[in-house]
């Protein structure tokens with residue numbers, strides 16, 4: 001059985017990672033258009049670098065929660081038959097032990113070179129404009145997909161959704177495209193679809209089944225059910 005899981009801000013929020021969908025509509029005190037668009041970067045690269053440098057440093061103060069751990073456990077059983085597609089730019093899935101994770105919106109712990117287009121594992125600040133490890137040019141930017149940019153690996157995602165027997169959406173609002181359209185893509189090719197979210201998402205009607213509550217409760221329960229079924 002092929003399982004594709006899509007995760008969003010809700011799963012990270014339970015680890016204490018602040019998201020821009022918080023109640024005040026700001027992301028750590030910033031308007032999204034001031035820190036998460038190519039235009040903002042052109043206008044004030046220093047502001048944007050400081051913002052992501054702080055987010056990257058803040059990863060050290062959060063830990064994976066039981067939802068991340070349960071998905072890593074599921075990967076141990078399903079292997080290549082599980083793919084986690086995440087909209088999150090933190091590294092909590094990896095730190096819980098997951099290896100098959102596709103970061104469609106990029107990663108905080110990665111830098112993208114605007115000169116050679118290389119992507120480099122990055123755990124330091126970018127604000128002092130360090131040289132690219134690949135080409136030496138000082139054009140490294142945060143390797144995150146900003147509003148107005150195309151998410152990573154959309155072709156591969158389309159193939160994986162078409163192959164999926166089960167599509168599970170965890171902690172996503174169902175408001176941000178293209179990810180919000182994945183459920184319908186998977187369903188068109190015959191996948192069963194399940195939503196696990198704090199509240200009904202905007203796309204909740206598209207799911208065969210929806211369970212509402214904390215990811216830290218719902219995901220371990222669901223993984224236990226699935227593994228019991230697989231071993232039967």
Ligand SMILES: [Zn+2]
Pocket residue numbers: 113114115116117118132133134135136137
């Ligand atoms: Zn480069």
